[in-house]
Amino acid sequence: MQQVSFHQKRGKGRPEVLAERIYQTIKNDIFDFRLMPGDRFSESELAQRMGVSRTPVRQALFWLEREGYVEVWFRSGWQVRPFDFEYFEELYDLRIVLEREAVRRLCGMPPGRSAERLAELKTFWIDQPRLEEGKTVSPHDEGFHMTLVSAAGNSEMARIHADLTEKIRIIRRLDFTREDRVDATYREHAAILLAVLTQQTEEAQRILTAHISVSKAEVRQITLHMLQQARRQTASSE
Structure with a gap:
């Protein structure tokens, strides 16, 4: 998306x-x-x-x-704007609230309807061969989560989630600078989709919450490391 x-x-x-x-x-x-x-x-x-x-x-x-x-x-x-990690973590917490509710609504739909709304996600994250480049996967990751929310059928919830996505993009993209994070994203997205499509609400919410929470922690660590590297490079060039 x-x-x-x-x-x-x-x-x-x-x-x-x-x-x-x-x-x-x-x-x-x-x-x-x-x-x-x-x-x-x-x-x-x-x-x-x-x-x-x-x-x-x-x-x-x-x-x-x-x-x-x-x-x-x-x-x-x-x-x-200086990084305010407390602010970003609050945005991640809001993501969890919105996406857990979206998953709950999707699991409550007739299976045929949810399968139709999530068909493109299933094709990309489960059926097709994986992409390897993190920068290429990153926008698809955003699209996965935004589609989950929009597929739930509440346009105002989707609008708020889209605004939130824009605000955290500056640090969220760093989650895809490591190969292991790309692999984890594919595995966890597939697990979330399969749980939703089989109407396992609690399981889908559990996997989703863990997925976002780990991403939040990894992004903070990677961001701090990238900032330290950038500062060292700046200092050495002066």
Whole structure:
């Protein structure tokens, strides 16, 4: 399932093509720790580095601010939002609540209906050959969890879950930098699907809760390690 960010909801054919490119560049810099949590910068610095005017840079930064990646410091420019692990863990806890409820609803549906709604997930996670590259698997992992919630049939619950997914993406993607985590994701997704399709509510919720909880712990550990590496690289280049 393709993710749709805040600014993409504004519609196609918009004139902000340059701002879109700048937005993606800055976001990639944040995701890859070229811009570190807590780093401060000005619109003028970014505009000069990218060879553009400040107007599209400012527009891109406001999109990123809306999504929670940067924050404005009036009179002193912008800052990459520092990591608040307590905040991210609260979001993960909310994920568990929403997805457990989605699983409960799916297990309560007639088997034919839930099988139809989850057919694409079963094909990808159980029937087809596995993908090996973590960066390729990561968006499919998001799609798995978002489809579980949307298939439950509550559009407002799905909207909240989609917003939550966007907020945790900056650290969640790091869960797929290790081969063992890719393998675990395939195994656990398959187990969740089979439990749902056989209407084993408690088992499906148990596996799902453990799956998200382990991911939360792994992501925190990996994020801290990646931050330490990025800081060492920055210090050695100065």
